[in-house]
Amino acid sequence: MSDTTPLLQMAKITKTYPGVKALKAVDFEVAPGEIHALVGENGAGKSTLMKVLTGSQLSDSGQITWKGQPVSIKNPGDAQTLGISMIHQELSLIPHLTVGQNIFLGREFGDAGFVNWKTVYSQAQALLNRLKVTVDARTEVRFLSIAQQQMVEVAKALSLNADLIAMDEPTSSLTDVETEVLFRVMRSLKEAGVSLIFISHRLEEVFEISDRITTLRDGAFVGTKKTANLTEAEVVNMMVGRELGELYPASNRTRQGVILQTANLQDGKELKGIDLTLHKGEILGVAGLVGAGRTALAETVFGIRRATTGEIRVDGKLTRISSPGKAIKLGIGLVPEDRKLQGVFLNLAVKDNIYISAMNQITLWGFINLRKARELAQRFVDRLGVRTPSLGQRIRNLSGGNQQKVVIARWLTLNPRLLILDEPTRGIDIGAKAEIHNLMSDLAAQGMGVLMISSELPEILNVSDRILVMHEGRVTAEFRRDEATQDKIMMAATGGLNRGEKSNEQ
Amino acid sequence: MNSNGLSPLALLSRFSVVFILLGIGIIFALGSEDFLVSNNLLNIALQTSIIAIVAIGMTFTILTAGIDLSVGSVMALCGALAAGLAVKSGLGTFAGISLALLAGMVIGAVNGLLIVRGGMPPFVATLAMMAVARGLTLVYTDGRPIAGIDEAFIWLGNGKILGIPAPIIIMIAIAVIAAVVLRYTRFGVYVYATGGNEETTRLAGISPQLIKLSVYIISGFTAALGGILLTARLWSAQPNAATGWELDAIAAPVLGGTSLFGGVGGIGGTVAGAFIIGILSNGLNLMGISSYYQQVIKGVVFILAVVLDLFTKRKK
Numbered sequence: 001m002s003d004t005t006p007l008l009q010m011a012k013i014t015k016t017y018p019g020v021k022a023l024k025a026v027d028f029e030v031a032p033g034e035i036h037a038l039v040g041e042n043g044a045g046k047s048t049l050m051k052v053l054t055g056s057q058l059s060d061s062g063q064i065t066w067k068g069q070p071v072s073i074k075n076p077g078d079a080q081t082l083g084i085s086m087i088h089q090e091l092s093l094i095p096h097l098t099v100g101q102n103i104f105l106g107r108e109f110g111d112a113g114f115v116n117w118k119t120v121y122s123q124a125q126a127l128l129n130r131l132k133v134t135v136d137a138r139t140e141v142r143f144l145s146i147a148q149q150q151m152v153e154v155a156k157a158l159s160l161n162a163d164l165i166a167m168d169e170p171t172s173s174l175t176d177v178e179t180e181v182l183f184r185v186m187r188s189l190k191e192a193g194v195s196l197i198f199i200s201h202r203l204e205e206v207f208e209i210s211d212r213i214t215t216l217r218d219g220a221f222v223g224t225k226k227t228a229n230l231t232e233a234e235v236v237n238m239m240v241g242r243e244l245g246e247l248y249p250a251s252n253r254t255r256q257g258v259i260l261q262t263a264n265l266q267d268g269k270e271l272k273g274i275d276l277t278l279h280k281g282e283i284l285g286v287a288g289l290v291g292a293g294r295t296a297l298a299e300t301v302f303g304i305r306r307a308t309t310g311e312i313r314v315d316g317k318l319t320r321i322s323s324p325g326k327a328i329k330l331g332i333g334l335v336p337e338d339r340k341l342q343g344v345f346l347n348l349a350v351k352d353n354i355y356i357s358a359m360n361q362i363t364l365w366g367f368i369n370l371r372k373a374r375e376l377a378q379r380f381v382d383r384l385g386v387r388t389p390s391l392g393q394r395i396r397n398l399s400g401g402n403q404q405k406v407v408i409a410r411w412l413t414l415n416p417r418l419l420i421l422d423e424p425t426r427g428i429d430i431g432a433k434a435e436i437h438n439l440m441s442d443l444a445a446q447g448m449g450v451l452m453i454s455s456e457l458p459e460i461l462n463v464s465d466r467i468l469v470m471h472e473g474r475v476t477a478e479f480r481r482d483e484a485t486q487d488k489i490m491m492a493a494t495g496g497l498n499r500g501e502k503s504n505e506q
Numbered sequence: 507m508n509s510n511g512l513s514p515l516a517l518l519s520r521f522s523v524v525f526i527l528l529g530i531g532i533i534f535a536l537g538s539e540d541f542l543v544s545n546n547l548l549n550i551a552l553q554t555s556i557i558a559i560v561a562i563g564m565t566f567t568i569l570t571a572g573i574d575l576s577v578g579s580v581m582a583l584c585g586a587l588a589a590g591l592a593v594k595s596g597l598g599t600f601a602g603i604s605l606a607l608l609a610g611m612v613i614g615a616v617n618g619l620l621i622v623r624g625g626m627p628p629f630v631a632t633l634a635m636m637a638v639a640r641g642l643t644l645v646y647t648d649g650r651p652i653a654g655i656d657e658a659f660i661w662l663g664n665g666k667i668l669g670i671p672a673p674i675i676i677m678i679a680i681a682v683i684a685a686v687v688l689r690y691t692r693f694g695v696y697v698y699a700t701g702g703n704e705e706t707t708r709l710a711g712i713s714p715q716l717i718k719l720s721v722y723i724i725s726g727f728t729a730a731l732g733g734i735l736l737t738a739r740l741w742s743a744q745p746n747a748a749t750g751w752e753l754d755a756i757a758a759p760v761l762g763g764t765s766l767f768g769g770v771g772g773i774g775g776t777v778a779g780a781f782i783i784g785i786l787s788n789g790l791n792l793m794g795i796s797s798y799y800q801q802v803i804k805g806v807v808f809i810l811a812v813v814l815d816l817f818t819k820r821k822k
Contacts, residue, residue, distance in 0.1 A: 304709070328711040340710055347769035348704035352695055357710045359692040366691045410710065 005068045007032045008053075008084075009194050013062035023059070026221045028214055035186060035196045036305035037210035037227070039203070041429030043399035045219040046199050050166050054086040056081040067163075085157035090171040091149050097385055099330060100124035102360060103156045129153040129345055131185050147178035154185060154224070154494070158194075159306060167196035171205055172427075176480065199358055203232045216473050217241050240431045248462035250436055252445070255279040255465065257315075259418050260301065260450035264310035270296035271487040272473035273310065278418070283440060283450040283466025287457065288493050293455045293473040299418045301451075302334040303327040313417035314418070328357070333411035335404070336455075339424040343407040344395050352390040353406050356412035378411035390443050401432020418449040419429055425459060457486050471495045522814075523762050525667050530782060534789030541792055548671065554784030555677035556739070557751065558777050561758035562684045563728025566662075566721040568759050569688075570701040570714075571768025572628035574725040576617060577755050579639035581733030581748035584610045584771060586643050588734045589652040589743035592659060598657045607730045608806075614726020618719035632722075636752070653742035663738025672681045674737050680728065685773040697721060700770030728799045754783050754786045757808040765815050782807075 008030040015023040019498055023045045030036045038046050051057035052383040053064070055073040056440040064071055066082050074080050079086075093102045100121045101108075106480035108121070112118040124137035133151040141149060150170055158167045169181045186196055186209060200206050206213060207227060215222040215238040222238045232235050265271055270293040278284045288294050299305045301312060303321040303431055311318055314330050321327050327334070336342035354377045362373045377391050384405045388398055395403055404424065411419060421440065425433045440463060454460050460467055467484050469492035534541040560577050568572045584606040592602030613635065620631035665672045688694035699707045700714040707714045732751075737743040762779030764771025786807065790800050 164787050302709075324709055325711040325713070334709060336709060341703070345699050345702045345706055345769075347694075348698055352698070356695060356699055359695070363692045365692060368690050368692060368695070370690070483509070 004031060006030060006065075007067060009063075009065040009310060010049070010053065011054055011063045011066075011167050013049065013059045015045075015059045017059065020243070022218045022219050023026070023052070024218075025062070026216065026219070027224075027282075028221070029196060030195050031212075032163075033193045034211045035190055035198055035209055037198045037200065037206040037213045038216070039200070039206060039213060039235060039239060040208070040216035040222075041399065041401075041431060043218070044151050044216040044239070044429075045261070047168065048219075050086060050168060050197070050199070052189045053079065053166065055086060057245055057459045062437060073402065080160055081163055083163040084166070085160055085162035085164070086166045087150065087153045087168065087170060091171060093149055093152060095143045096140060097267055098138050099128070099135060099144070099152050099155075100137040102152060103137075103159050104378065124155065124161070127158055127451065130158070131155060132188075134186075135162070135210075137262070139237070142200055146279055146338070146405070147175075147181065150174075150182065153234050154189075158189075162194065164197065164472075165197045166199070166334075168199045169201070170198070173201065180204065203235060206235070207232065215239055231271050248458075251280050251443075253283075253284040253465065255448060258313075259315060260451070261313040261316075262310060263313075265300060265307055265312065266309040267296055267300050267305045268308035269305075270473050271300060274455060274473075274475055275467060275472075276475065278449045280417070280447045280449050281444055282465045283444045283452055283463055285460040286451065286453045286470060287460045288470035290455070291472075292470040294420065294470055295422055295475070297470070298334060298336075298451070298453060299340060301327070302327065302332060302420060304334075319408060328414065328416075331414035331415070331417035332420045333414065333420065335407050335411065335421040335424055339400065339403055339427075340409065344403050346347065346394075346396040350381070350388050350395050350398065350406060353395050354380050354409045355413060361413070370431050372431065376413060380412060383412075384409050384439065399429070399432070401428040401436070404428055404432070404436060405439075408436070412443075418451070419443060420451045420453070422453045423455065424452060425454075425456070447456055457489060460484075461487065462487065469493050522691065523775050523782070524732050526761075527778055527782050530785050530789065534785065534792065538789065538792040541789060544787070546792075548674075550781070550784050550788045551674050553673045553788065555596050555641055555671070556735050557758065557783065558677050558757040558780035559673075559680050559728050559734040559735070561776050561780050562680055562753065562773060563769060564755045565569040565684070565759040565762075565764055565773060566697060566724045567628065567700075568756070569697050569768060569771055570718050570721050570768060571704075571766075572621065572718065572721065573632065573756065573766075574614075574617065574722060574729075575629060575752050575756075576635035576723065577729040577732075578611065578748045579636045579643065579737060579752040580610055580726060580729040581751060582644070582743075582745065583613075583639045583643040583733070584730035585599070585737035585747055586647050586652055586731030586743040586745065588660075590739050591655045592648060592656070593791055594653060599656055601732055602661070605736055607727060610726040610728075610733070611723050612726070612732020612797075614723040614729075615719065617724035617726065622715040622718050639750075640684065647743065647745040649745055651744050654711070655741065655743075659738055660741055663735050663740070671737070676731070676735065680731070681773055681777050683800035688773060692730040693720070694716070701770075703769070715738050742767050744786045745791055753804070753808065754780075757804070758783055758813060760808070760815060761811045767815075769810065779811075 006029045012025040013023050014025050026045065026049060028049060032396045041045050048057065052059045053063040055075045055078050061077060065071060071082060079296060086351045098415050102353060103124045106122050108117040128137060131151055131154060135144065135148050137150065141152065144372050176181060178418040188253055189196060198210055210227045210319040212224055213227050213235060215235060217239060222344050222403060256278055257280055262274050265274040274297055286294050296305060300307050303323045303326050319330060351374065354371050358376065360371050362376055363398045374391060383386065386402050388402060395406060427438055440450050441451065465481055467479045469489050473492055478494060479488065507650050540546055564574055587603050588602045588606035591605050592599045593599045610804060617632050617635050620626045621628050662672055667675055679816065688697065696712055696717050700717045704714045732747065736747055758779035759771060759776040760766060762775025764775060787800060790803065
């Protein structure tokens with residue numbers, strides 16, 4: 001790969017944001033017709049590097065060379081003209097326009113302001129056919145699946161004659177089958193000479209599809225190597241910068257009395273009657289597909305949704321949980337699914353985010369005792385190992401993993417007896433993931449009841465003591481950790497197993 | 507680098523309002539020899555103090571991503587009520603002013619309830635209240651000024667302590683209280699939380715509804731206080747007093763860095779913002795620019811402030 005001219009060379013790219021050095025003299029190079037994976041923990045600088053490449057951010061210093069020529073990319077238009085396209089994690093198609101309209105938005109064919117729709121649609125269809133995608137160019141985008149929308153984005157990139165397409169986490173919301181389709185398209189693009197940058201947290205996928213891997217860590221370049229010469233463990237070590245301990249902690253807990261029990265719990269919509277029992281000192285994993293009602297279960301127990309039928313017992317006592325405030329009083333905490341929208345106060349400092357629920361402990365007649373407040377925040381920052389430059393740092397400047405630790409810390413200030421975590425490690429890098437798993441394990445060992453909802457089967461299988469599988473608002477199976485397998489869980493999650501076949505749980 | 511991890515550039519943008527203030531001051535000092543006279547500076551402070559008080563209440567609503575368009579009308583209504591109750595109803599100055607302040611809080615509570623219970627967007631609820639309160643003012647005053655307020659009432663607007671006009675002292679007191687509430691109380695943190703992320707606030711077991719209701723009551727109170735001081739300064743309550751002042755009251759916090767999207771900002775900026783507006787009017791007057799053009803200039807300055815807000819938001 002060294003004798004051909006690289007398609008793209010980025011040399012010594014440096015970018016500083018207020019208070020954060022996002023990129024420290026990063027080198028990055030893509031060869032023609034290669035699939036190049038870009039990996040690193042959250043905050044490692046992948047997104048910033050891509051923003052510099054596609055012109056949505058300017059670098060402070062550094063040089064970009066494109067097809068052997070030094071270029072300057074000042075805005076997204078420059079990148080487009082050169083033939084560089086980016087497909088963002090959040091797709092940017094307009095839902096009420098058709099596929100064809102989206103692909104040629106702003107570049108419609110026609111004369112004197114009149115669009116020649118026939119040409120637009122035939123060209124769009126030709127692009128889709130080239131990708132072997134069975135989507136009608138006249139369909140409105142809102143009727144397409146996420147995977148299909150992604151294909152439309154790829155078609156759009158091709159219509160711009162892109163030589164390089166960067167894809168940011170393209171598989172994060174795709175099913176396995178859809179991912180395979182995407183990979184097929186990526187391979188055929190590569191054969192046609194198009195280069196691809198593939199950003200993903202899923203190392204299995206990185207190894208399946210990429211030719212070379214570049215690793216970033218803390219804004220610095222760690223290395224570029226051929227995928228064939230690497231192992232997953234080596235990549236993880238490059239990403240984290242240290243030998244990783246056990247990703248999943250061993251369970252040495254003893255479960256105690258029942259903390260939560262529900263019987264025939266329904267919310268009138270998604271929950272069709274849930275029976276579950278959670279003990280103190282136990283991690284109960286809840287698996288299932290999207291839409292199985294797992295989040296509805298969490299929200300009903302936490303009082304965000306009203307239970308219409310059935311009962312909830314906390315510590316043996318029958319209770320009605322009508323609001324989050326009520327749930328909190330009962331000693332229940334919820335680490336919600338969407339960290340940015342529901343979990344953190346992005347406008348507030350780390351310390352505010354930690355003690356905002358624990359005002360009773362740090363205020364007198366409404367006035368905050370600043371010393372006590374700092375001590376409280378510091379104690380939890382230390383206990384959970386939150387990596388932040390200071391307690392006063394805005395939480396938006398922290399990585400996802402550290403933000404999640406802060407959300408958990410906020411609950412721990414209240415000493416809950418039952419903690420519900422909805423997708424606790426989604427979008428979190430591998431190092432912080434292990435720390436959060438260990439934390440859950442410690443909390444359970446201290447006697448807390450932990451209800452963990454997760455879509456990641458390895459997490460469900462390795463962190464839980466017991467596993468419930470939900471399907472269409474019902475519990476379809478229940479396993480002990482040692483008897484569960486991916487296949488059994490998937491079977492139950494798709495409705496292939498009913499609860500009659502569950503193990504003898506005692 | 508300070509404890510917040512801000513670079514010099516970020517610090518510059520954070521305190522940009524202070525630089526703007528100094529810049530405008532220098533321009534006027536060069537443009538008019540009457541500007542940099544201690545009498546004139548005190549005059550500016552006096553003229554600014556009332557709008558600053560109202561803008562401080564407005565800061566609370568804007569911090570929760572709301573707005574209160576009714577403040578100008580509420581100023582007129584409560585100013586008239588204070589004078590009317592004190593003079594026409596013969597309740598005396600103390601009772602008149604107290605009841606007028608209470609009325610301001612009640613109107614704020616109605617605004618708040620329309621928003622949190624009725625689910626109305628803040629600008630719609632308070633726009634309606636703007637019309638209602640102005641109408642009530644005209645009904646109550648029968649369209650005529652109410653004069654005859656006593657010495658004590660007049661002193662509030664015109665008296666001095668150690669050479670400093672009373673409205674300025676009241677403004678400083680309100681600003682200090684508001685700043686302390688926002689920085690050092692539980693309520694203050696909840697105001698920022700509600701404006702930053704209402705959903706997270708709810709999930710943290712806090713009622714964002716209660717916080718929102720409270721900020722409109724605060725805004726009603728400061729508007730009433732502003733109206734009372736205006737009446738005191740003018741020796742009488744005018745039915746058309748404070749028309750259009752809502753623009754200044756909103757512009758001051760926005761100029762001072764409080765984001766219209768909520769969750770970011772503070773009282774120091776609001777006071778500085780109010781002074782920018784005050785200096786601008788005063789300086790333009792001294793330079794002999796017609797009040798018609800002044801309106802245009804004020805509007806443009808406000809647009810620039812909002813553009814800056816949008817720009818900083820987009821950068822994040």
